[in-house]
Amino acid sequence: MEVPADHAHGDWAANAAMVSARTFRMAPRKIAEAIVQNLSLDGTFFSRCEIAGPGFLNFFYRHEFYRAVLRDIRQSGKNYGRSNFGRGKRVLVEFVSANPTGPMHIGNARGGAIGDCLASVLDAAGYQVQREFYINDAGNQVNKFGLSLEARYLQIYKGEEAVPFPEDGYKGADITKHAKNFAKLHGDKYVNVSPEERRKALIDYALPLNIQGLQDDLLKYRIRYDNWFRESTLHQSGAVKRVIERLKANGATYEKDGALWFKGEAYGSEDFVLVRANGIPTYVVPDIAYHYNKLMVRKFDKAIDVLGADHHGYVPRLKGALQALGVDSSKLDVLLMQMVRLVRGGEIIKASKRSGKAITLVTLLDEVPVDAARFLFNLREPNSEMDFDLDLAVQQDNQNPVYYVQYAYARICSLFKTLAADGTELRDCSEEELALLTAPEELELIRHLSEYTGEMIEAAKNYDPARITRYALTLASLFHKFYTACHIRGEASSLAAARLYLCDCVRTVLHNVLSLLKITAPESM
Numbered sequence: 001m002e003v004p005a006d007h008a009h010g011d012w013a014a015n016a017a018m019v020s021a022r023t024f025r026m027a028p029r030k031i032a033e034a035i036v037q038n039l040s041l042d043g044t045f046f047s048r049c050e051i052a053g054p055g056f057l058n059f060f061y062r063h064e065f066y067r068a069v070l071r072d073i074r075q076s077g078k079n080y081g082r083s084n085f086g087r088g089k090r091v092l093v094e095f096v097s098a099n100p101t102g103p104m105h106i107g108n109a110r111g112g113a114i115g116d117c118l119a120s121v122l123d124a125a126g127y128q129v130q131r132e133f134y135i136n137d138a139g140n141q142v143n144k145f146g147l148s149l150e151a152r153y154l155q156i157y158k159g160e161e162a163v164p165f166p167e168d169g170y171k172g173a174d175i176t177k178h179a180k181n182f183a184k185l186h187g188d189k190y191v192n193v194s195p196e197e198r199r200k201a202l203i204d205y206a207l208p209l210n211i212q213g214l215q216d217d218l219l220k221y222r223i224r225y226d227n228w229f230r231e232s233t234l235h236q237s238g239a240v241k242r243v244i245e246r247l248k249a250n251g252a253t254y255e256k257d258g259a260l261w262f263k264g265e266a267y268g269s270e271d272f273v274l275v276r277a278n279g280i281p282t283y284v285v286p287d288i289a290y291h292y293n294k295l296m297v298r299k300f301d302k303a304i305d306v307l308g309a310d311h312h313g314y315v316p317r318l319k320g321a322l323q324a325l326g327v328d329s330s331k332l333d334v335l336l337m338q339m340v341r342l343v344r345g346g347e348i349i350k351a352s353k354r355s356g357k358a359i360t361l362v363t364l365l366d367e368v369p370v371d372a373a374r375f376l377f378n379l380r381e382p383n384s385e386m387d388f389d390l391d392l393a394v395q396q397d398n399q400n401p402v403y404y405v406q407y408a409y410a411r412i413c414s415l416f417k418t419l420a421a422d423g424t425e426l427r428d429c430s431e432e433e434l435a436l437l438t439a440p441e442e443l444e445l446i447r448h449l450s451e452y453t454g455e456m457i458e459a460a461k462n463y464d465p466a467r468i469t470r471y472a473l474t475l476a477s478l479f480h481k482f483y484t485a486c487h488i489r490g491e492a493s494s495l496a497a498a499r500l501y502l503c504d505c506v507r508t509v510l511h512n513v514l515s516l517l518k519i520t521a522p523e524s525m
Contacts, residue, residue: 003451010050010058011447017055028055066443067434069450073505081452081512085460086127092294093119095306096218097134100210101145102172104217104361106388107308110340112361113377115306116223117465118335120516125460130226130300133214134290137207138232139283144169146199149206152179153198157191178206217362222370222518231286239289240281243325244274252324267320284314288321295322295331304463305334306382312336335463338385340377345391368393371519375402378469378517396525401473406522408476409514411483412507413523419488419500429501433494437502441482445502448478449509465517472513479506 001014017032024031032055039049045065050058073080095115098104104112116131123129136142148169155163156179165171182205190198215228234240244260247253252263258277264270275281294303307314311334319329342349342359349359364373372393379401380386398404416426437446452471459467488496488503514521 004058007444007447009052009056011061012046012059013052014057014059015055016057021055031055032057061447063435063438065450066437066446067431069446070434070501070505073449073508074501077508078512078515080508081456081516082124082126083453083457084126085457086122086125089127089301090299091122091127091129091302091304092132092298092300093122093129093304093306094132094134094294095119096223097136098214099136099141100207100214101136101141102170102174102210104214106340106342106359106361106364107337109221109361109364109373110377110386110388111306111308111337112218112221112223113374114335114337114382114465117374117378117468117517118304118306118463120518121456121459121465121468124456124516127460131224132227132229133218133225135211135228135230135232137211137230138235139286142203142207143199145175145207146203148175149179149182149202150195150199152176153182153202154191156180156183157188174210178202178209182206217365220365220370221361222374229290231290234286234289234293239293240286243285243289243292243321244281246325247274247321250324250326252321262317262321262324264317264320267323269316269320272317284317284321287314287318288325291318291322291332292325292327295327296325301331303332305332307334307336309336309338333463335382337382341385341387343387343389343391348387349390371406372400372402374517374519375405375469378465381464381466401469402519403525405472405476405510405514406520407525408479409507409510409521410523410525412479412503412510415488415503416500416507424496424500426500426504427497429494429498433498434501436495436498439482439486441478441485442499442502445475445478445482445506448475449505452509452512468513468516472510472517475506475510475513479503479510 001012004010004013017028017035020026020031021028029051032051035057036049036051041047041049045061045068046059047062048060050060052058076082093115095118096104096108096112098108119129119131144166147166148171151163151165151169152175155165169175179202182202185205186201190201211228218225244253247262248260252266253274254261254263259273260275261271262274264272272284273282274285291303294300315334315336318334319332322332323329368390376388376393377386392400394400396403398407419425437443448471455467455471459465482502486499488499491499511521
């Protein structure tokens with residue numbers, strides 16, 4: 001069954017007769033006639049079923065359905081749209097997880113909006129959800145961070161000519177700022193100590209500041225995590241070593257050229273190195289230990305990672321290793337997010353992350369309202385590339401999608417204020433009064449309101465919070481269409497009351513959608 005694009009063809013349509021033709025060796029039209037002749041719609045919200053074309057079955061709602069939708073919204077209030085679809089299963093959504101060696105970039109801005117809204121969608125669909133940030137505070141990235149800080153620190157006292165900067169080091173202004181502040185605090189105390197002691201002191205000083213900066217910046221973006229999980233704890237607890245030993249014990253490894261390899265081909269990926277010839281594990285080993293912790297130690301029913309598209313080859317490796325450890329790898333789902341291009345004045349902004357001139361999450365939010373950023377980044381499916389139009393994001397007109405939705409909400413609030421000033425208040429309506437809502441614009445609007453819970457469930461099933469932003473845009477559009485066609489002032493009191501009741505239901509659902517996306521619902525604009 002599906003919802004037809006044209007509701008003249010019914011509120012629901014079924015192709016049962018078409019797909020049964022071969023089985024019954026009968027013309028679809030005859031099958032459809034047999035079904036309709038024996039069909040009972042008693043106790044349903046359907047008034048009739050009609051046969052169309054070669055055998056489509058078109059079902060039409062009774063008017064009681066529309067009234068029941070409005071009653072349900074009024075009764076449920078802020079809980080309208082929520083369901084128990086997820087049956088309380090525990091889900092861990094990990095997203096952003098930016099390296100704490102520098103500021104968050106534009107890809108993290110998209111990942112943050114998608115991950116946070118996905119978590120909200122899953123919560124509304126009846127899952128127990130936790131949000132998690134994985135802090136990469138160990139390994140090669142942190143070593144490179146220390147080398148970059150060391151070079152900038154030594155350059156203060158020895159000059160840039162005497163201290164070459166690492167070729168693959170971090171060139172951002174934040175590195176220079178950390179080195180200068182460290183020098184103000186400690187002077188030249190660490191110039192003549194061993195490189196190991198110097199780098200450790202610099203990392204111990206700068207890394208906590210960066211992590212705190214990540215937390216502060218994400219709070220500005222309205223993202224609050226339940227857990228901040230440190231990679232270093234996996235090393236300290238021995239979890240990384242235990243993973244390697246388990247893989248060995250399970251016969252999933254072999255040695256080659258002095259390195260320890262994982263038998264990836266036996267588990268649906270490719271063979272890859274676990275431990276280098278120098279005895280240092282590769283970056284994927286702590287990640288394996290981390291996901292083992294999610295699913296086996298903390299026993300989440302599902303782990304969802306929101307990652308960049310460059311992790312495409314990494315996912316089969318991770319799943320294969322989990323399988324070799326005896327973990328059900330289907331419990332891990334990875335959402336691969338495509339890249340974002342920033343556009344201004346119709347031109348793509350090119351910036352280099354390595355040179356330190358990339359637009360960061362903070363600089364984006366200095367220019368673009370949080371409401372616009374969160375809405376626009378959730379306007380497309382995660383697996384599609386997107387252009388983020390900086391000019392559109394700051395426009396205060398109906399071309400800006402978030403403004404368009406917020407304006408619909410504000411318009412309803414203003415309507416109630418104006419009518420209240422004239423002595424007209426919102427009140428409950430009788431069934432007879434709600435039965436007066438028969439205009440096509442009214443029925444189409446109510447029909448869309450009825451689909452909100454189903455859209456939430458589909459968004460949760462498909463890990464696609466963009467369904468909810470699209471739903472909101474359609475709801476705003478249908479409301480504006482209704483508002484233009486169906487007047488309240490000057491109508492009979494019963495019809496005016498019923499239309500006000502409908503407006504209040506639209507206001508409730510718009511507020512629920514915007515709250516879910518953590519976007520403000522302004523009462524005036």
